Amino acid sequence: MHDFHYVDNRLFCEDVSVAQLAKKFSTPLYVYSRRTVLDHYLKIKRAFSALKPLICFSVKSNSNLSILKTLVAHGAGLDIVSGGELRRALRVKADPKKIVYASVGKTRPEIEEAIRCGILFFNIESLQELGVISEVATRLKKEARVCIRINPDIEAYTHRYITTGTLESKFGVDFQTARIIFLNQENFKCVRILGLHMHIGSQITQSGPFLSALKKVCGFIDELKKMGIGLQWLNIGGGLGIIYRQEQPQTADEYARAVLPILKKTGLKIILEPGRFIVGNAGILVTQVLYNKDTRARRFVIVDAGMNDLVRPSLYDAYHEICPLDNRRMLSSGSMKLSDVVGPICESGDFLAKDRLLPLFDNGDLLAVMGAGAYGFSMASNYNSRRRPAEVLVKGNRYYLVRSREDFDDLTRLERIVG
Ligand code: PLP
Secondary structure, eight states, X not given: OOSEEEETTXXXXXXXXXXXXXXXXXXXXXXXXXXXXXXXXXXXHHHTGGGOOEEEEEGGGOOOHXXXXXXXXXXXXEEEOSHHHHHHHHHTTOOGGGEEEOOTTOOHHHHHHHHHHTOSEEEEOSHHHHHHHHHHHHHHTOOEEEEEEBOOOOOOOSOGGGBOSSTTSSSSBOHHHHHHHHHTGGGSTTEEEEEEEOOOXXXXXXXXXXXXXXXXXXXXXXXXXXXXXXXXXXXXXOOBOOOSSSOOOOOHHHHHHHHHHXXXXXXXXXXXXXXXXXXXXXXXXXXXXXXXEEOSSOEEEEESOOTTTOOHHHHHOOOOOEEESBTHHHHHOSOOEEEEEEOSSSSTTOEEEEEEEEOOOOTTOEEEEOSOSSSSGGGOOOGGGOOOOEEEEEETTEEEEEEOOOOHHHHHTTOOOOO
16 A cells, blocks of 8 residues: 555665654655555556556646656656646656646636647636637637536535535536537637546545546536537546545545446546545655643644644644654553644644544654645645755655755745835
8 A cells, every 4th residue: 555664663665764764854854655656656557457548647736846757757647737837747848748737717827838838638617717718829829728627516525625526616617507618619719629527526435426427427428429519538537535544445446447337438538637546645744753741631742843844634634644653652652642743833723633542752753644645745835934844755775855855045035125
């Protein structure tokens, strides 16, 4: 499942001691296992091999250039949502013909740059956006390729902040709007509509919601066919859940088995946009215990990583396993007690774990926050004027600093003092 494991009670990433990395690069520190990233990518690729889909890694989940390069070098395309992510894709020399671009708020300059680059297509999210894409393409005298992102109005049974396929959410267009778009295609000059896109949410552990959404979308494809409208692509988005705690998410094989029959029937070229599934369990956040604090109500383990480094617990109440780098702590301690692992940020919502049975740690002990590879560093901020952490990529018995810790000058570099 992933390449973080204990050897003689010391946590290793592949063949490298995580404590050694913490000593060398300090904490907080993101550590990624390259082997795990590739293993997950290949799992999904193999599971869907009957259809030879284009797998576009979702850059937002982890946009580190070395992670992107690793995947691109193994044939992956990229799913992007901003001009910044397009720049990252180009930095790793991703093939523009394997880049798809979603987002409800693409700006004119972003659209122009993506058209000039020749990306595979935009996933359009509103009628107005399609109008703007048409306008920009006409001005550039170029053709813009698009897929219509359908909002199939399906409950994904995940956290409401990462539910994206119900009509309560801002994403995609409903079937009626899509119908109107297809029937009025000729009004959108310099635009070619190539297919449909859906992405109903993230951390979805069962195939049921995907199937329900696909049934609706495929029904619509049939309807279009009857109207003489043929498509080339069907992009089924990302969203596959992973194990953070004791979830039993569908495996890539189970997911493929569930959806392959319906996908095959469409006869369309298929795109997947996994993010979390590929990188979620391929990364950890290493942090150091600063203080222990007992109040009459709770025990707090105060660590040097906070919600600015990993916001998922604060934002989604997400669960991340906490593992000491030296597991003898867990095994030998007689003083296990329910504890909150909290950061140094001035917010009561700043926590990495709540109500965990943990031993009494010594100040300086190192902990791993597991499953931090997706939406970890990519959602990190400088809140409380904290420097964003360094990132290390492990490859077998070698390791590479793939992003340095920000320095204090980075925090103020773009500011100008006006008294
Ligand atoms: N595609 C789109 C359009 C998304 O918005 C997202 C994430 O929000 C993804 C793919 C990746 O989702 P996940 O990381 O759950 O696979």
